[in-house]
Amino acid sequence: MSPEQVVLPYSTWPSPISTSGVARSGLRLGFPTTLGDEVWWTEDRPTEGGRTTIVHRSADGTHHELLAAPWSARTRVHEYGGRSYAVVPGEGVVFTNFGDQRIYLLAPGAEPRPITPEPELRAGLRYAEMTVHDGLIWCVQERHHPDGRVSRSIVSIPLHGEAEPRERVSGSDFYASLTISPDGEHLAFVCWNHPRMPWNGTELRVTRLSDGSSWTVKGGSAESVLAPQWRDERHLYLISDWSGWWNLYQVEIHGTASQALYPVEEEFAGPLWQLGALPYAVLADGSLAVLHGQGDLRLGVFDPGSGVLSDLDVPYDGWDPVLATDGHSLVAIGYGPTLPRSIVRVDTMTGQVEELRRDVDVLPDTAYLPRPQAVEIEGRFGRPVHAFVYPPSNPQARGEGAPPYVVFVHGGPTGHSTSALDLEKAFFTSRGIGVLDLNYGGSTGYGRAYRERLRRQWGVVDVEDSVAAAEWLAGKGLADPERIAIRGGSAGGWTVMAACCASSAFAGGVSYYGVSSLLPFNETTHDFESRYVEWLVGPADPALYGSREPLGRVAGVTCPMLLLQGLSDPVVPPAQSQAFADALAERGVPCTYLTFEGEAHGFRRAETRSAALATELAFYQQIFRA
Incomplete structure (x- = not known):
């Protein structure tokens, strides 16, 4: 405790982290590409309606x-999108425009020209x-059909001219991770069908391009x-969870000689929510740059010949x-508890990094930033439950007695929270509200x-894990048991509502665009998740769904609640x-109940994010009796 600190009520501490500062940060840096000394990536513009642009860093x-503006490089495939552009060496970039979803070619010094x-x-x-190969x-x-059906395929499109897309592969409900062999003779890809999600079961298939045969x-x-x-030309690397963990494998293109390259109880990839993610990279010397670990993923270099994996000493x-x-050059997006997500170039021989772009331009004094502690909580039946605690x-300020806390519940639900710097969390912790970020059972990152x-x-x-987290905070003396709230978005919003229905452990709940009723959700949500509930709960059954969903158990809610919702949300209407x-x-x-015109699933506009955060803080101050 510093002698300069004054005693103030929790949730009212003065902080330089403002709602507008948080709202304008978070550029959502994504999907880097590198060729020699040049690098490209995507960035969001919260102050420009949340549009996504492409940034090019030249050799100098x-x-x-x-x-x-108003161009926005953002794809709506699966509604969650993914990699929306590709570099065409010497000719510019091609990208999917958000408004009409057509592919455009952007040549240097020219206006975007539609290709599709x-x-x-x-x-x-x-x-x-998108990937560009031989023109x-x-x-x-x-494809969204007039009768409401949705179908998908892998197509090729001439870079120049006005030819229609040529269908190369079809027949499955979903496709991802397409890659063409070095000799141009084969196409490898991942596919799966309803009702599975890509973390349940997928197939790696190969198509011979000369005759279209696939296996x-x-x-x-x-x-x-x-x-x-x-x-x-004859072998593929891949990630598989055949062992119970997403590990690195090698296989011959006809499925023979499958080999686990580094079997370990760690993950080498995450869930496939967005298309175009690349969790490892093949380097020119035959080694692989890989990400691996439990929870947060570390960066290392793996030598397939010796079987040695060496982590890089990076900050x-x-x-x-x-x-x-x-x-030769590796570009990645790294983060830390006090380091914002950053585009960095990494020398894989020395571990030397060069920061190219930060997600947050100006950071507050690090004394206002919480240091997360990874903890393991004992859940029901002794189950270990993972979480990060942010005191x-x-x-400038301190409180008396145990502080209030908010249990953060991530979306997905097949996803996970990391220890990355998050100014939204710091907005609360710097005001005297602790955060426990929960990776409940069902989260990725732990097998x-x-x-x-x-x-x-x-x-x-x-719900059980959320309640266990609140009880753990109180039992350890970290939080005032009368002042623990819960908040989450999307699937996390479901858990917030369900936990408030089932338990009196929480003083209040905050749901961002949460699911409250299953049958209507199944009927109105988008195709990608239209069968997800079958795995999460079971086949459609009014009695079963009514016993599980928040709307069917709303009579159990006794605490105040704050609900925030985008009115253009195609995922959770x-x-x-x-x-x-x-x-x-x-x-x-x-x-x-607070709604926002023009916002979809995940608020993108600075004014929306600022208003939502200010309302959330006021809600906590009220229920925590600041």
């Missing part, structure tokens, strides 16, 4: 924003994960295979699974068995939040 180190045709339905043909753009195409190389209904890359604690290389941190705890148990295991708010109002439970 200058940065150029390639897309001016205007679809029958606006934005009815969508493209993602053709290869990508995943998603399965690895994978199936109970094995998740991800991210194939060519070792040579970043974790990395996003979007590595980029031209064989209140402020050099398939941990992930599958949530199978048919959504609304049970996630506004009716989900509206129905829960109406049910609370009928029972006289205090509830604030």
Whole structure:
């Protein structure tokens, strides 16, 4: 305790981290590409309606924003999108424009020129994960039919001219990770079908381009295979969870000689929510730059010949699974508790890093930033539950007694939280509100068995683990048991509502665009997740769903709630939040329901994020009686 600190009520401490500062930060740096000394990546513009631009860093180190407003390089394939551009050496970039979802070629000094045709339905043909090979753009195409059906295929599109996309592979519900062999004779890709999600079971398939014949190389209904890359013309690297962990493998293109290259109880990849992620990279000397670990992923170099994996000594604690290389230069997105997500160039021989771009331009004094502590909580039946604890941190103020805490619940639910610097968390901790970021059972990063705890148990295991987290905070004396709240978005919003229905452990709940009712959700959500609930809860059954969903158990809610919702959300439609708010109002439970025009699934506009954060803080100050 510093003698300069004054005693102030928790949640009212003075902080330099403002709502507008948080809202304007978070550029969502993504999907780097590197060729020699040049680097490209995507950036969001929160102050420009949340659009996404492409940034080019030239060999002399200058940065150029390639897309001016209103252009936005963002694909809606699977609604979660992914890699939306590809570099065409010497000719510029091709990208998917958010408004109409057509592919455009942006040549140096020119205006974007459309390459794909205007679809029958606006934005009815969508493209993602583009790669350019021999004058053709290869990508995943998603077609929205007038009758509401959605189909997908792998197509090739001439870079020049006005030819229609040529269908190369079809027949599966979903495609990802397409890659062409070095000799140009084969196409490898990952595919899967309803009702599976890509972390449940996928297949790695290869198509001979000369005659279109295809075969399965690895994978199936109970094995998740991800991210194939060519070792040579006859062999592929890949990630598979056949052992129970997403590990690195090598296989011959006809499925023979499958070999686990580094079997270990660690993950080498994350869940395939977005297309185009690359969790490892093949270097020119035959070694692999890999990400691996439990929870946060470390960066290392793996030598397939010797079987040795050596971690690089770098100042970043974790990395996003979007590595980029031209064989020699490695570019990645690293982060740490006090280091914002950053585009960095890494020398894989020495570990030397060069920071190219930060997600946050100006950081507050690090004394206002919390230092996360990874903890393991004992859940129900002795189950270990993973979390990060962020205590209140402020050099000017301190409180008396145990502070209030908020349990953060991530979305997905098949996803996970990391220890990356997050100014949104620091906004609260610097004001005297602690945060516990929960990786409940069902989260990724800790193996398939941990992930599958949530199978048919959504609304049970996630709720039990959330309650266990609150009880752990109170039992350890870290939090005032009367002042623990819970907040989450999307699937995390479901858990917030379900936990407030089932337990009195929380003083209040905050749901961002959460799911409250399963049958309407199944009928109205987008195709990618339209069968997800079958795995999470079970086949459609009104009795089962009613016993599990928050709307069916709303009578158990006794604490105040705050619901926030985008009115253009295609994933969790506004009716989900509206129905829960109406049910609370009928029972006289205090509830604030705040909606935002033009916002979809995940708020992108600076003004929306600022307003939501200010409202959330005011809600906590009220329920914590600051």
